Amino acid sequence: MRGAVEKKPARAASPLVRALFDIIDRSGLSYGQIAKKAGVSVVTLSYWKHGKNAPRWVDFENVAGVVGYDITLQAKEIA
Numbered sequence: 160m161r162g163a164v165e166k167k168p169a170r171a172a173s174p175l176v177r178a179l180f181d182i183i184d185r186s187g188l189s190y191g192q193i194a195k196k197a198g199v200s201v202v203t204l205s206y207w208k209h210g211k212n213a214p215r216w217v218d219f220e221n222v223a224g225v226v227g228y229d230i231t232l233q234a235k236e237i238a
Contacts, residue, residue, distance in 0.1 A: 172210040179223060180208050186226040197221040 172180070183193060183204075194201045199218050206212040214222070220230050 196225045
């Protein structure tokens with residue numbers, strides 16, 4: 160189609176962000192409640208969910224804490 164603007168494919172959130180949103184969606188809290196308690200905006204949460212922005216570590220950790228999770232690192236064997 161001549162003159163049509165090609166739409167960019169939607170970016171996908173990382174597996175870790177998708178896992179956080181699975182937890183958020185099961186939490187029973189609204190995005191507004193979570194955003195307010197974590198110190199981020201609802202728009203920020205939406206951008207993370209849709210892969211438009213990646214969360215800063217501290218914000219990710221704060222959101223996880225609001226829904227009852229701690230972020231930890233686990234050692235793994237290195238081949």
